[in-house]
Structures are given as C-alpha cells and as structure tokens.
Amino acid sequence: MLSNKPDSILLGDLKKLVTTERRILSDVICHLEEVNRRKLYVELGYRSLVKYCVGELRYSESAAYRRIKTLKLSKSVPSLMGDIKRGAINLSQSTVAQKLFDGRKVDPKKQIEIIKEIKNKSAKKSEDIIREMLDLPKRKCFFSIEVKDKTLEKWNEVKARFAHLDLTDEALFNRIMDMAVSSVYALKRGNDLFSNKLSGFKSSNPRYISKNLRREVYDRAGNKCERCCGVYSLEIEHIKPVGVGGKAELENLMLLCKACNIRSAIKFYGLEKMKNYV
Ligand SMILES: [Zn+2]
Known part of the structure; x- marks a missing residue:
C-alpha cells in the first residue's frame, strides 16, 4: 500500500514515474507526428489533428493544443524530444515558443538557439527570453477577476x-x-485588538507567546518562513513542543509557513497522530 511506503522509497518511485511520464509524452508526440504525416485522422472522420486528439484520444482542447504546438516545434528543433525526455523543456515552454514563432518565419537556427537559452527556465521566464531574442514587445500581464x-x-x-x-x-x-x-503582519505580530493590553501580563498557558516575543520572532525571521522563505500562512512553532516541556522562549520558537510547520509536526509526532491535520 502507498501509505506504508517509506519516505525515501515514495520520493524515489515518484521520480521514476515522472521520468517514465516524460518518456511516454515524447513517444506520444512522435506517434502524433506520424499519424499527422499519414493523415490517418481523415480516415476516422476528423477534419484536423486537434479534432482527432479531442474526439478520439479524449484530450482537452488545451492539452491537444500544447502537444500539437510541441510537435510542430520539434520539426525545426530536432533536439526538442530529448530535452522533453530529460525534463529540460516542458510542454508550456515549447507551446509558448511555437506560439511566438508562428507566422514570424523564424530561422530554424535561431529557433535552436532560443530553445537552448530557455532550458530549465519557467514558462514566464522563457517567454521573456524569447520575446527579447526575437525583438518583440515585452510580455503584458493582465489581472482580471469576475466580481459581483x-x-x-x-x-x-x-x-x-x-x-x-x-x-x-x-x-x-x-x-x-x-x-x-x-496590517496582516501587524495582526500576526500581536498588535491586534484582542491582544492583552496589560503590561507585564503573565499567562498560565504554557503555549502563550507574548506580544513582544511574537514581534521578536517575526523580526528575527524577516517576516518569512525560516525553512523555505515562504511568506504565506506563517505560524510560530515551538521547536521543542510544549507537550514535552518546550518553553515559549525565543530560542525555542521558529517562524514557519503552514506546510513546513505540519511537516515538522509529522516528523516529531508521526503521520498517524497528525492525520487529522494533513
Ligand atoms: Zn516554509
């Protein structure tokens, strides 16, 4: 059972699966290319490769689109399939590249050079690099939300x-x-309306962390998770838990994001005891 797999085996197996997934992906694209070359989708009543991918292979429109763009790019960049297998280029990057090459008559040598430059980069960073190398205007960012x-x-x-x-x-x-x-930091640091206003207030609760101490922990951590530098859902953790005698003292406190906090609790208490929190 998966839940009984030791951590290192679980992580190792997942890596192997992802390597297989990438190999299969490049095989799928090569097969699509051959189906396209022979125009076999016509025999099956589809007007285009996209329609065949959606109707016959049950891909979503966007999944079909990404695979077909990648297929097109691989014709000018023969090393692309190898890069995909190794994980140096992913489908988002190849799609954004081909989208920007489309209709611009970019020399294949230039395409190869560009793909080399974007290896192991995020899709956004890749787009910035491609736009710069093709002398195109910078990427625009839009923020749109549907509201009442x-x-x-x-x-x-x-x-x-x-x-x-x-x-x-x-x-x-x-x-x-x-x-x-x-204002979120101010609240988290203990300046909220509900904090105890009495100076010298001493709580009998061993988990109680005073306003000043909270501020010291946040300042020392630079308002970031002390393990992964994340800034979301920050919590103060007792390094040695209160349950086993840990105290609310600066040396025993750490600012962690929720994920790092849960991970350290799992390491201390075990997954079984933490199952209601994960
Ligand atoms: Zn973290």
Whole structure:
C-alpha cells in the first residue's frame, strides 16, 4: 500500500514515474507526428489533428493544443524530444515558443538557439527570453477577476475616496495591497485588538507567546518562513513542543509557513497522530 511506503522509497518511485511520464509524452508526440504525416485522422472522420486528439484520444482542447504546438516545434528543433525526455523543456515552454514563432518565419537556427537559452527556465521566464531574442514587445500581464455588482460598487467608492491622489488603477490597487499586507503582519505580530493590553501580563498557558516575543520572532525571521522563505500562512512553532516541556522562549520558537510547520509536526509526532491535520 502507498501509505506504508517509506519516505525515501515514495520520493524515489515518484521520480521514476515522472521520468517514465516524460518518456511516454515524447513517444506520444512522435506517434502524433506520424499519424499527422499519414493523415490517418481523415480516415476516422476528423477534419484536423486537434479534432482527432479531442474526439478520439479524449484530450482537452488545451492539452491537444500544447502537444500539437510541441510537435510542430520539434520539426525545426530536432533536439526538442530529448530535452522533453530529460525534463529540460516542458510542454508550456515549447507551446509558448511555437506560439511566438508562428507566422514570424523564424530561422530554424535561431529557433535552436532560443530553445537552448530557455532550458530549465519557467514558462514566464522563457517567454521573456524569447520575446527579447526575437525583438518583440515585452510580455503584458493582465489581472482580471469576475466580481459581483456590490464588489464593483465598493471598488468605485475606494477610487472616489482616493481620487485626490490621482493614481492609476494599478497604483491604487498596489497601495491597497501594501496596506493589507502590513496590517496582516501587524495582526500576526500581536498588535491586534484582542491582544492583552496589560503590561507585564503573565499567562498560565504554557503555549502563550507574548506580544513582544511574537514581534521578536517575526523580526528575527524577516517576516518569512525560516525553512523555505515562504511568506504565506506563517505560524510560530515551538521547536521543542510544549507537550514535552518546550518553553515559549525565543530560542525555542521558529517562524514557519503552514506546510513546513505540519511537516515538522509529522516528523516529531508521526503521520498517524497528525492525520487529522494533513
Ligand atoms: Zn516554509
């Protein structure tokens, strides 16, 4: 059973599976290329390779699109399949590359050079590199969310109240986000309305961490998880748990994100005891 596999075997097996997955992916693309060359999809009543991929192979439109773009790119860049097998190039990167090459008559030598440059990069970074190498305008980022009328009214009210600052929508939104982030830190650091206002307050709860101590932990950690540097869902953890005599002292406290905190609890208490928390 998977849940009985030791950690190292589980991690090793997953890596092997992903290697197999990549090999299969490159085999699938090679097969698609041959099906396309022979136009076999026509025999089966499909007007295009995309329609065949969706109708016959049950791929989603986007999964079919990514595979076909990759197939197209592999014709100009023969080393592409090897890169995919090794994990140096993934489908998102090959798709973004081919999308930018389409209709631009990019010399195959240049395409090979570009693919070499984007190896082991994220899809976003790859797009930036390709745009620069092809002398294209920089990538634009859009942020769009579907909202209710009430939310839009609220946003318009915020805009009206800050109108005197004469900010663009983006600048105003950034300001509001900065305010939100700093107020979250203020709350987490113990400055919230519910913290005990009495000076010298001593709690009998051994888990109690005073406002000042919380602030010291956050300052020492630079407001980041002390293990992975993440900034989301931060919690203060007792290095030696309170249950086994650990104290709420700076040396025994650590700022961790939720995932790192749960991982360290699993290491200490075991997966069985932590099963309700993971
Ligand atoms: Zn972390």
